[in-house]
Amino acid sequence: MATPAKEMRAVYAETLVELGAKNKDIVLLEADLMKASGTGPFQAAYPERTFDVGVAEANMVGVAAGLSAEGKIPFAATFGCFATRRVFDQFFVSCAYARLNVKLVGTDPGVSAAMNGGTHMPFEDLALMRAVPGIAVLEPSDAASLRGLVAAAAERKGSVYMRLHRKAVPDLYPAGEKFEIGKAKLLREGKHVAIVALGSIMVNEALKAAELLAKEGIEASVVDALSVKPLDAELVLREARKCGAVVTAENHQASGGLGSAVAELLAETGAARLARIGVKDEFGEVGTQDYLQDRFGLRAANIAEAAKALAKA
């Protein structure tokens, strides 16, 4: 499908505006990154339900917790690096441990932080958030899945961390497709290797990898994980058992995030051999997203190579 003109952040804002019309408990928090998050339309529609706290992420998360204690459903966004490593204890204690209902959105995941460089490039946000008991950890891969997962997050009773790639990305699903927390999607069915990918960048690289593999007679399944926690163990295991080989692909450290979640599942079940594509214990750095994908080995060729090695082993 063609790349749509609409940026993901615009889809995020539109979805919140729609949900906010039906549910007046939905409130928005920003920490001086409202322009980056693109949530101006929510503020325009519901100024009384919009709180820009300034450059004060810890307070944003604490205020969100207090709003949630009174039944509000706060969506709080900032760059993913700040949403996780900067406020980890605030989110852990005031939101998750307190069993409250805060939807924390981390924008610019991994290499999409591009020119902001290593300080702003979260390669470890999923690892951190997976360790928080009881929450859901999500990464939509296109506009439709973003709409679906934002709605699902609003419905869920409990805190959520969601990665949000802000830019326009290719559509993978038709409008109106249904999405659930804890459910992955099978985008391509194969029988030799299952590629389990996360987020727009890596799901699209995985689809390209499947094309490369097909030319060499290797039929790859492509699973869009969407939910790292809870992981869709049923779908991942089904594809793993069928293919006997799994490659994970994520715009994140290969350890601690999706790769680890799948590795744990496969190690406990002995379902398949595994290779992980992701960042190998390195910090981020500045560059274009293209440069950084090459630099950190987040390309279809990297996935295909790993898949080939496994499929032939």
Added chain:
Amino acid sequence: MTKEELAVLEAKAKEIRCKTIDAIGFLGVGHIGGALSIVELLALLYFKEMRVDPENPRWPGRDRLVLSKGHAGPALYSALAMKGFFPEEWLHSLNKGGTRLPSHCDRNLTPGIDMTTGSLGQGLSAACGIALANRLEGRDSFTFAIIGDGETNEGQNWEAALFAAHQKLGRLVAFTDYNKMQIDGRTEQVLDLGRLEEKWAAFGWESARVDGHDIAAIAAAVEAAKARAAKPDAKPTMIVLDTIKGKGAAFCEGSVGSHNMAFDYETAKKAIAELG
């Protein structure tokens, strides 16, 4: 406040103090010092100033309290038990496995606890969120918050201070338990807070500084805050309470070591007897 009213509140304060010494002494160890320094405040809040319904702890029309210095939970549990939120027998379950009264406040375990606290510096932000939500709902409820002086070292308090003033949270009334002691020593030695009431005023709050063991003085400051809140665009209020760590228990009063100390039940009983 009438003399009779004051006598009743002073008796309540003594009862909270005795029950708190008893509960921690029964267990044998706990955060006695910072619990005893807020006893007069809790007596005033729960037996005069706060609108609560022990039969319906989550009643939307209630006033809220965020005890940000969550380690003082045992003093709050004593007040809540006396108020009838749960049976007084629970007080002896403090910190026992499976208890509903943990060392630090937990909104999911204890009836009457409005916010989970314990990781210092976070409660004032939550209190801001609660006050915002009440305003959005059009409720006239007050949100009270109690922070520690050592806790004031945490930068998040100052983020919340800017925010509450910016949002004009006039129905947010906070207290600092300025007992001048933190775990590693006197606050002026560890990280000097100076004239706290001036700092809060500089952040755009109404601020006052009173003797935290003088119930009538605290009451006057709270009543003044409530009167201001009736007007639009009222500022949030910080009432800095000059207090004494371990107040009222000779074995720990004024000692830095009282932050979290072990003492046996006999010591507790003796201290309670001395309170008369």
